[in-house]
Amino acid sequence: MGHVDRAREFVRDESRTKWHDESLWFVRAKRDDAADTVPDWEALRDEAATIKRDALSRLPDLWRQFETAATEAGAVVHWARDAEEHNQIVLDLLEERGFRRVVKSKSMLTEECGLNPFLEARGIEIIDTDLGERIVQLRNEPPSHIVMPAIHLKRSEVGKLFEKEMGAPVGLDDPDALTALARKDLRKRFIAAEAGITGVNFAVAETGSFVVVTNEGNADLGTALPSLHIACVGLEKIIPAPSDLAPFLRLLARSATGQPISAYTSHFRGPREAEDIGSPAPAMHIVIVDNGRSDLLAQPSFRDALACIRCGACLNTCPVYRRSGGHSYGTTIPGPIGSVLEPSRDPKAHAELPHACTLCGSCTNVCPVRVPLHHQLLTWRAHLAEGGHHPTRRRVAFGLAGRLFAHPRAYEILTKAGRRVARRLPTAWLDRLTSPWTEARTLPPIPARSFREQMRARARQATKGPR
Amino acid sequence: MRVALFVPCYVDQLRPQIGLATLDFLTAAGFEVDFQEEVICCGQPFLTAGETKRAAALGARFVDAFQHVDAIVTPSGSCAATLRRHLESLVAAPAAASVAAKTFELCEFITKESACPPLSRPFPHRVGLHASCHGLRELGLGTPTETRAATRIDPARELLSRIPELEITSLDRRDECCGFGGTFSVEEAAVSTRMGLDRLEDHGRGGAEIVTSTDVSCLLHLEGLSRRRTLPFEIFHIAEILAASALGHDLRASAEPR
Ligand code: SF4
Numbered sequence: 001m002g003h004v005d006r007a008r009e010f011v012r013d014e015s016r017t018k019w020h021d022e023s024l025w026f027v028r029a030k031r032d033d034a035a036d037t038v039p040d041w042e043a044l045r046d047e048a049a050t051i052k053r054d055a056l057s058r059l060p061d062l063w064r065q066f067e068t069a070a071t072e073a074g075a076v077v078h079w080a081r082d083a084e085e086h087n088q089i090v091l092d093l094l095e096e097r098g099f100r101r102v103v104k105s106k107s108m109l110t111e112e113c114g115l116n117p118f119l120e121a122r123g124i125e126i127i128d129t130d131l132g133e134r135i136v137q138l139r140n141e142p143p144s145h146i147v148m149p150a151i152h153l154k155r156s157e158v159g160k161l162f163e164k165e166m167g168a169p170v171g172l173d174d175p176d177a178l179t180a181l182a183r184k185d186l187r188k189r190f191i192a193a194e195a196g197i198t199g200v201n202f203a204v205a206e207t208g209s210f211v212v213v214t215n216e217g218n219a220d221l222g223t224a225l226p227s228l229h230i231a232c233v234g235l236e237k238i239i240p241a242p243s244d245l246a247p248f249l250r251l252l253a254r255s256a257t258g259q260p261i262s263a264y265t266s267h268f269r270g271p272r273e274a275e276d277i278g279s280p281a282p283a284m285h286i287v288i289v290d291n292g293r294s295d296l297l298a299q300p301s302f303r304d305a306l307a308c309i310r311c312g313a314c315l316n317t318c319p320v321y322r323r324s325g326g327h328s329y330g331t332t333i334p335g336p337i338g339s340v341l342e343p344s345r346d347p348k349a350h351a352e353l354p355h356a357c358t359l360c361g362s363c364t365n366v367c368p369v370r371v372p373l374h375h376q377l378l379t380w381r382a383h384l385a386e387g388g389h390h391p392t393r394r395r396v397a398f399g400l401a402g403r404l405f406a407h408p409r410a411y412e413i414l415t416k417a418g419r420r421v422a423r424r425l426p427t428a429w430l431d432r433l434t435s436p437w438t439e440a441r442t443l444p445p446i447p448a449r450s451f452r453e454q455m456r457a458r459a460r461q462a463t464k465g466p467r
Numbered sequence: 468m469r470v471a472l473f474v475p476c477y478v479d480q481l482r483p484q485i486g487l488a489t490l491d492f493l494t495a496a497g498f499e500v501d502f503q504e505e506v507i508c509c510g511q512p513f514l515t516a517g518e519t520k521r522a523a524a525l526g527a528r529f530v531d532a533f534q535h536v537d538a539i540v541t542p543s544g545s546c547a548a549t550l551r552r553h554l555e556s557l558v559a560a561p562a563a564a565s566v567a568a569k570t571f572e573l574c575e576f577i578t579k580e581s582a583c584p585p586l587s588r589p590f591p592h593r594v595g596l597h598a599s600c601h602g603l604r605e606l607g608l609g610t611p612t613e614t615r616a617a618t619r620i621d622p623a624r625e626l627l628s629r630i631p632e633l634e635i636t637s638l639d640r641r642d643e644c645c646g647f648g649g650t651f652s653v654e655e656a657a658v659s660t661r662m663g664l665d666r667l668e669d670h671g672r673g674g675a676e677i678v679t680s681t682d683v684s685c686l687l688h689l690e691g692l693s694r695r696r697t698l699p700f701e702i703f704h705i706a707e708i709l710a711a712s713a714l715g716h717d718l719r720a721s722a723e724p725r
Binding site: 004008017021025042320323324355358359361364365380381383386395402406408415419440442443444446453454455 | 474476478479480481482483484486487490502504505507508512513514515516517518519521524525528600601604605611612613614615616640642643644646647648649650651652653654655656657658659660661662665687688690691692694695
């Protein structure tokens, strides 16, 4: 089952589709208002786009610089070629210490690597501490959005889940009360945790430091209590200097949720200072992950997608995402940016995704780092067609049409005959013949004469002279 | 000034009256208009389906046919956008760049040339203007809601607002996609339908009786949905409304009966 089928299933529930569309449109509208508060919004986008593109052009240098600075600050840097290596490094770090209880703040990278199931299969308890992620974790499903993982769920559904998982009173759907419950439950896990895993929003080459942005402070709590902090970072997350953070921090929260700034912007540099004698010395490990990113970097048409700061704005504005839901994409990252990134991992499996798009271009316009998303989706279509990943019927149909349009005589004869038949057929038959166009649409009356024919008739009139 | 009229296949076959309205309106604006029978398609459906070679072959025909005219005008914003944005990268012929640069959507062309004939006949209707995504975001005809760049005029809105007694109705989402999207409309028919119905509902809330646009494909999609559900909308291309006001074309008589 691909996007087409899952999306069809999603829109079948009309009121839910409307609700989903409106929830996300609300976030998009907040983003618009937030952009209004910045007088030089477009210039800010330019600045961020330039910094990222510069960084992408010299990743190896910047990461080497980062490694040196981070090591000086007392962190240990690891390099992971792919998801397996990443997961193994994390597992080793935990097993070396005999740790079995881990808390994790939001990280799309660990989601991409399948870290949770990997650790769970090896007897390690890993708890997502971002409220939305915790909800989808308890439901045993992937996030449906990169910033708001449980945006597909209604409050009442969360209430039911908490009823089962946390003993919430029946029918509870007050968001504050639900949050308070989750909070109480999570407190225990924070206190019991032996290690805290975080993602990374920005790694700073010059200082070997990194920034984690959250709204709930869960990254701070999750790293302040346990002695071990493991930070997992994608190869694209590096920027040169601390001063480069400014445009990104101004853009990120505004683009993501319409907030002027996220509630917590936490800077980390090296492990915490040792506390009481007897407790284990705090340690910080940073795992830098490639997992296909350098392949993407090598493709000029798509490398700009590595500038993505995972703000989710392109999802919120996408009219297709809003009406098909994150799970319809069947990928870690849904929506426009996911449809650009995922086919590079597996073109065959994701050949449908660049077509789950009308090329309206709204995503490109909201993207804070100017990833040319809809043009990249168009380019993907060409690559996928060339790679033989498109359905044969599409290729055949376009092959025939292409030849027809290059032969005006044949075009004229065939279309004329087609129209004659169409005009004689009962509407119901015609609709059946022209399905799926007519699945939900009725054809207009078919004209007797085409534009060309009417032009010729006019010309004949004209040569007859004025009446 | 001699301009070439480009009428894409679906207008030729399904909405010839839009081609005629465009032709007559351009003539009334004082242009000498040529129609080239040889060119049927700009290549857009092929390009968006990933069939780049076929798009390029049709693009080459287009360049060949039109390299010597002063301007090429079409009643389809998305065809104009395809040619303007992609022709140069598809077709190696040196004339490709100049052909791309001199291809215009009808309202864009009329406004650029300041050549609008008097729009004197009143059009006492509430009209919803559907923004063509490609006109808006590729050709820059108007300011998309996403951007905070300097505002640009929307030629279609500009022209409609000159017509006496025509009221342009408002929309909650003034530039959301209608869900046509070429092959998308059939391959993702379910989502496409939802998107189109949402647009029509929005036009309904604004009180539109007529929905118009610079793009025929969006309109065919919206019209099909509206017909199936017998919604109270009439769908006309903007060239038809302009020709009605400038020349007294009868909108409803222009469609030939079955
Ligand atoms: S591609 Fe751009 S808009 Fe989409 S998530 Fe990434 S940064 Fe945000």
